[in-house]
Amino acid sequence: MTSAANTAQADRYDELYNHFHWHVPDDLNIAQLCCTRWAGEKSRIAIYYEDDQGNTATLTYAELHEQANRMSNVLAKLGVKKGDRVAIILPQRAETAVVHMACYQLGAVAMPLSILFGPDALEYRLQNSEAEVAIVDQAGLDNLRQARPNCPALKHVIAVDCGASDALDMHDELARARTNFDPVPTQATDPAVLIYTSGTTGAPKGALIPHSAMIGNLTGFVASQNWFPQEGDVFWSPADWAWTGGLWDALLPTLYFGMPIVGYRGRFSPDTAFYLLEKYGITNTFLFPTALKMMMKACPSPREKFKLKLRAIMSAGEAVGDAVFNWCQSALGVTPNEMFGQTEMNYIVGNSVHQWPAKPGSMGRPYPGHRVAVIDDDGNPVKPGETGEVALHRTDIHGHPDPIFFIEYWKNPDATRNKYSGDWCRTGDLASADEDGYLWYQGRADDMFKAAGYRIGPSEIENCLVKHPAVANVAVVPKPDPERGNVVKAFIVLTAGTPRNRDADDKLIAELQTHVRGKLAPYEYPKEIEFIDELPMTTTGKVQRRVLRLMEQERATQR
Structure with a gap:
């Protein structure tokens, strides 16, 4: 057996889960947690950037902080206030992180949108959110131009490396802006992010997420990444920073711990993945099962070709399966930690192989701080082995509020109300639980x-x-x-x-x-x-x- 498999025999789950307590201050801001507090260390790296043309760049936390201050001043000058929505139509690049931090410390709501969205998809989200400003690069500019005439609330477009005559140039605006900015006070319960999820009935719903979700994500992130951070850790994931998986499972938690993350702008391929893993000495990653399958088929024995430093792999989105699970153990020397969550309450169930054994094919156990159950139609927990809907309670096992929850569905009180059965928030996913508390995915309760x-x-x-x-x-x-x-x-x-x-x-x-x-x-x-x-x-x-x-x-x- 591999060393990774041997370490999986320990089971500290009950100790970790039962003794965990949340500590969430009333005043909280993601930008302060993920940027400002690290800015004094001038050489600390925040982002390594590379694109498919071979262009590279490095951004320190000090530079991220200064650029975020400038961007906050730019947005404030354009009239953006606390609570206003700012659309971010950008791929993995340094400017994406800059705009996020700028929005948070301004008290504005960051609304990440995929560069893959066509004009219809953009139009609906921009209309529904009433976003006042959109930041975009060349990848999304044409689609935004088609959507913009039907988005009356969208007053300003800021373009990155586009040379667009119908938009403000981000770097020109930053160069003229002041480097000092007084952050707008925010509370933990204030909105920070608006992410639209695809619905099975009706239009996509906007999940409004508070600053406190940054804290709520941490137990799952730390556990699934085998106790991140450790000295020398470098994170990378191909997950788009416009989605929950890329933003909340990769970018923000890595920055929270003051560690470097690799941002790559380009299409995913197994060759690119192994190239990045080796070049940047990546230790921690989030890879979808599909990506792992592609890597397994393209390179069955990667350690014979590449010098890898991987120590943790989190995977989510679908079951990893025995073949990929075993390949990760034997070929990469890492047991993958499967995870389950959704935009409305992320990172609630999963594995942490160095702390409790992984069962291949299982979603894992509830992460510390999250009270999860499988419930029936009436909201009552079902017996082990019976199928029900995975749900999260508003409070942890000690009766304290769980900070992971979204605030509401934007402009959709009926959908928000229907998400709950009493104090249980339904995920829409079906599962069964075994006698050890491991959850086993059974399918969707709806058509997602x-x-x-x-x-x-x-x-x-x-x-x-x-x-x-x-x-x-x-x-x-x-x-x-x-x-x-x-x-x-x-x-x-x-x-x-x-x-x-x-x-x-x-x-x-x-x-x-x-x-x-x-x-x-x-x-x-x-x-x-x-x-x-x-x-x-x-x-x-x-x-x-x-x-x-x-x-x-x-x-x-x-x-």
């Missing part, structure tokens, strides 16, 4: 699914497809896939008179895929489309996606 690590809801895709003149009705479901976990599949009822033959069908499928790709994110387009005469419906007229989902699962079993 994950494909290649992305959390996908059918509503937005269906809404986009039905706008095409050939589409009368549509239902989107996951199709099981051995590489990605799932792929997006659309069942489409065509409008009357649409030509039907093999050539016409092939042409229309390609046209519909292009239609979605041009308006939403690339990972949302249906990789498979099937034309059917009618969708399965309930007596009240609702589409029964579950019937189609089960049909695809049966087909996969037969294959």
Whole structure:
């Protein structure tokens, strides 16, 4: 057995879980925690940056702090006040961290948006949030330009390295701004981040997250990263900093501990991953199971080719599986720590192999500070072995408030109310718990699914497809896939008179895929489309996606 596997025999779980207590001050600000308090150490590295063209840069915490001060002054001059939303449409780059810190210390709400979003996806989020300022680079500029005319609240666009005549230039504005800024006082319960999650019914929902979530994330982060930080630790993850996985599971907690994180702007590939791991001596990472599968197939014996310093791997989004689990142990010398959470309350269940044994395929145990149960429809915990919905209690086992919770769904009180059963906040994910308290994932309680690590809801895709003149009705479901976990599949009822033959069908499928790709994110387009005469419906007229989902699962079993 490997050394990583040997260390997994210890079980300190009960001691760690039962003796943990939260300490959250009333006055709290993420920028102070993740930047300001480290700025006095002039040589401390915050970000190593590299892109796919070979350009590199290094940003210290002192430089991050100064640039954030300048950016806060820029935003304040544009009229941004406490509570105002600022859209951040940027990839992994130093400016992304600068804008986040600037928003937090200004008391504004940072709203990260993926550079993969098309104009329709951007338009909805900008309209719904009433964001006043958007910061964007070349990757998202064209889509933002298409969305902007329908976003009346968006007063200013700040461009990074674009040379855009219709936007302010970020670096020019920073150069003219003052280096001193007096932070706006914020409380732990004040909003800090607005992240939109894809919903299965209706439009995407904006989860409003408080400054206290920074503290609430820490037990899961520290545990899943095998007690981060340790001397010499360097973090990297391909997870987009616009998503919960990249922002709350990588960027912010790394900066909280004053350690360096690698930001890479470019497409993920196994070669790139191993290159970055070796070049920067990365010790800690968050890798989706899909990424690990790709790395395993591309390089079965990586330590024969690369000098690696990896000591911890966290993985989430789907089950790692025995093959990848065993490869990580044997080929990388690291037992992966699986984790479960969601935007509304992140990092609540998982493993920490050096502190308690990992069971391959299990989601893990509740992290210290989080009171998790599997509950029935009435909100009562079910017996071990029975399937129910994973839920998090508002308080920990000592009766103290858990700081991980989101505040509300933006402008959606009904959805916020429906998220709870009494003091239990429902995740929408089904699981069972064994006698040792390990949770085992059973599927979604609704129609949400994950494909290649992305959390996908059918509503937005269906809404986009039905706008095409050939589409009368549509239902989107996951199709099981051995590489990605799932792929997006659309069942489409065509409008009357649409030509039907093999050539016409092939042409229309390609046209519909292009239609979605041009308006939403690339990972949302249906990789498979099937034309059917009618969708399965309930007596009240609702589409029964579950019937189609089960049909695809049966087909996969037969294959």
